Amino acid sequence: MSHPRKPARPRRDTVPTPPFGFRTGRWLTAGVPWFAPFTAIAATMSVLALVVSGPDLTDTADRILAAADWTQPHTWAAVLLKLGASGLSFLPVAVAGYLAYGMAGRPALVPGILGGMAAMGVQGGILTGLPAGLVAGTATLALLRIPFPPKLRDLASIALVPLLATLVTAAVIIVFVGGRLTALSGWLHGKLVWLEFHHLVLVGVLLGVMVCCDLGGAIGKTAIAFGTVGVSGLDPTKFNPTDMTMMAAVVAAGMVPPLGMSLATLVRGKVFTGPERAYGKVAWLFGAAFIPEGAVPFALADPLRVIPAGMAGGAVTGALTMTFGTTITVPYGGFLALGDMGKPLLLVLAVAAGTVVTAGTAVALKSLAGQPAPRAASPAAKVRRKVSVVG
Numbered sequence: 001m002s003h004p005r006k007p008a009r010p011r012r013d014t015v016p017t018p019p020f021g022f023r024t025g026r027w028l029t030a031g032v033p034w035f036a037p038f039t040a041i042a043a044t045m046s047v048l049a050l051v052v053s054g055p056d057l058t059d060t061a062d063r064i065l066a067a068a069d070w071t072q073p074h075t076w077a078a079v080l081l082k083l084g085a086s087g088l089s090f091l092p093v094a095v096a097g098y099l100a101y102g103m104a105g106r107p108a109l110v111p112g113i114l115g116g117m118a119a120m121g122v123q124g125g126i127l128t129g130l131p132a133g134l135v136a137g138t139a140t141l142a143l144l145r146i147p148f149p150p151k152l153r154d155l156a157s158i159a160l161v162p163l164l165a166t167l168v169t170a171a172v173i174i175v176f177v178g179g180r181l182t183a184l185s186g187w188l189h190g191k192l193v194w195l196e197f198h199h200l201v202l203v204g205v206l207l208g209v210m211v212c213c214d215l216g217g218a219i220g221k222t223a224i225a226f227g228t229v230g231v232s233g234l235d236p237t238k239f240n241p242t243d244m245t246m247m248a249a250v251v252a253a254g255m256v257p258p259l260g261m262s263l264a265t266l267v268r269g270k271v272f273t274g275p276e277r278a279y280g281k282v283a284w285l286f287g288a289a290f291i292p293e294g295a296v297p298f299a300l301a302d303p304l305r306v307i308p309a310g311m312a313g314g315a316v317t318g319a320l321t322m323t324f325g326t327t328i329t330v331p332y333g334g335f336l337a338l339g340d341m342g343k344p345l346l347l348v349l350a351v352a353a354g355t356v357v358t359a360g361t362a363v364a365l366k367s368l369a370g371q372p373a374p375r376a377a378s379p380a381a382k383v384r385r386k387v388s389v390v391g
Helices: 020-030 032-053 057-067 073-089 091-104 106-121 126-144 150-196 200-213 218-229 241-267 274-288 292-301 303-324 334-340 344-369 379-390
Strands: none
Touching: 032 057, 032 073, 032 091, 032 274, 032 292, 057 073, 073 091, 091 106, 091 126, 091 292, 106 126, 106 150, 126 150, 126 292, 126 303, 150 200, 150 218, 200 218, 200 241, 200 303, 218 241, 241 274, 241 292, 241 303, 241 334, 241 344, 274 292, 274 334, 292 303, 303 344
16 A cells, blocks of 8 residues: 655755855845944934033033033033943944844854954954954854754853853954054054154045044044144144144044045935935034044945045045145034134035045945845844744
8 A cells, every 4th residue: 555645845946155255245234224323323412412512522521520510401411422422432342243143143142242342442443343243253153063962052052152252252353453453553653753744745644544444443543642642732822733734634534434425325325225325314414523433334334335435535635634734723523613623614625525535436336336235134034034934
């Protein structure tokens, strides 16, 4: 007696696995709807604080909070400024955790977050948060392939694998990345000191590139610190004009990436995703207030095109600022500090030129790459989809 054959399972079409770099790009693009609001809220807090109490709040916030007179608007403005700065400094942690989780799931979340904290420790900015997430995710995937004994599998996925992946990530970020960032920052500082006595326009170019290359990271902080040294003191009338011009080059160039990317979304919106276009409507505000981190969501989605575009615009703005001899006596505020600027109209012109260069470069690079890829589903959405299929 022949038994009826079981119906064959429907054959799934095999889809080739996309290259690792392509999948990483899709994970980063999928993070824009998450990081754009995070960045926008933190940056808006900072802008509101500066609008309420003026750009000098950056210097006086600690003293205001120490007095803590909650009936005064300056106290609340100081709180907003601190919250905004803390949120922006937390971006490497959020980026690393999100990317690691997207690569390897829950076991990679803690290694990614702690790797991001290591990136904060070396002041690397988001460009250090990205490798932290990649290392955490890759290390977790590799460790999960180890054939642990059945009795240790649960313990391995919950504790052992995250612990080992965290150690690997922290070692790479602190020893390898952090050490090289420190060496590079020192080398760049030395070049700036040499150029200051030989070619001021090249000083502006280098400062502009530095402040735009990592959007609030160690290299940008080195440029800001270099400019700040010359405008430190209580009497601006005693500042050296060259020092004030170099500070102006830093501030002006730091405004360019958010302004340029905001303009790019208006000029050719079809090469950007919907969340990027929506974020572009407010990103200009962060650029105007000298918050380079305002361009972070764009840089995360497409770092190989957005960051070079920002650096190109920053170089142009830095060179023009040094050529025009524009000055500023404070290392913050952007256009909110117009009262502290010398030749403000020329500084606006320099910023406008860099903004156009950044927007044009970004649009050209993205147009050569074609249309933006469809937004990848977030890890949480993938889990929900699997649950619905099983149900």
